[in-house]
Amino acid sequence: MSMVLTASLGHIRRRIAAAGPGRDVRLVAVSKLKPADAVIALADQGQRHFGENYVQEGVAKIAAAGRADLVWHLIGPLQSNKCALAARHFDWVETIDRIKLLPLLANARPPERGALNVLVQVNVDAEATKAGAAPDDALALCDAVAGYPALALRGLMAIPDPAASPQARARSFATMRALFETAVRRYSPIDTLSMGMSDDFEEAIRAGATEVRIGSLLFGPRSP
Numbered sequence: 365m366s367m368v369l370t371a372s373l374g375h376i377r378r379r380i381a382a383a384g385p386g387r388d389v390r391l392v393a394v395s396k397l398k399p400a401d402a403v404i405a406l407a408d409q410g411q412r413h414f415g416e417n418y419v420q421e422g423v424a425k426i427a428a429a430g431r432a433d434l435v436w437h438l439i440g441p442l443q444s445n446k447c448a449l450a451a452r453h454f455d456w457v458e459t460i461d462r463i464k465l466l467p468l469l470a471n472a473r474p475p476e477r478g479a480l481n482v483l484v485q486v487n488v489d490a491e492a493t494k495a496g497a498a499p500d501d502a503l504a505l506c507d508a509v510a511g512y513p514a515l516a517l518r519g520l521m522a523i524p525d526p527a528a529s530p531q532a533r534a535r536s537f538a539t540m541r542a543l544f545e546t547a548v549r550r551y552s553p554i555d556t557l558s559m560g561m562s563d564d565f566e567e568a569i570r571a572g573a574t575e576v577r578i579g580s581l582l583f584g585p586r587s588p
């Protein structure tokens with residue numbers, strides 16, 4: 365771990381609390397491309413939620429970490445042929461971007477694990493290379509999730525364009541918050557707006573995020 369570029373868990377928790385006073389903002393520690401040892405080190409400090417981008421890497425790490433008290437979020441793009449594996453091993457899937465994934469996840473979810481928590485991913489800046497539903501289609505996707513008892517709709521997720529200007533990023537966060545508020549009015553159990561990463565998590569929290577996903581700030585830079 366690079367001691368120069370990483371911040372301690374406690375320091376990040378204090379920054380999260382300061383950006384959203386009185387709110388309970390969930391920290392998902394993004395452990396992609398980092399070993400299970402790094403997960404266990406943070407878990408020993410009380411961190412519970414972890415995020416992985418790649419289904420197979422995540423499944424292997426869940427097994428290697430071997431801790432039943434951790435909660436695992438899939439935050440990377442999901443291919444149809446990985447849905448069954450994801451539904452069996454993860455607790456959350458944050459990247460629902462098309463209806464086709466829903467029956468594949470629902471049918472593979474082991475009943476004894478309870479409903480799989482899902483977020484609809486919104487491609488808020490309409491980036492050609494990024495997954496996610498168009499903002500106008502997100503609520504229809506939420507409607508579709510509600511038809512599967514094996515899936516629990518928990519909210520929305522977005523990754524704003526990292527190259528956008530600060531003003532454009534603020535607009536993207538505001539668009540997501542408005543969409544989230546509409547979704548909350550429509551589907552009462554919704555409680556999660558997942559946005560904000562190492563470089564912008566405080567701004568995301570001030571804009572209404574209830575969950576931030578932080579990787580490099582906690583674990584150090586990832587090798588390309």
Ligand SMILES: *Cc1c(COP(=O)(O)O)cnc(C)c1O
Pocket residue numbers: 394396417439440523561562563577578579580581
């Ligand atoms: C990698 C990743 C993160 C964490 O990014 P950092 O900048 O390292 O904090 C968050 N969300 C998603 C979807 C990611 O792929």
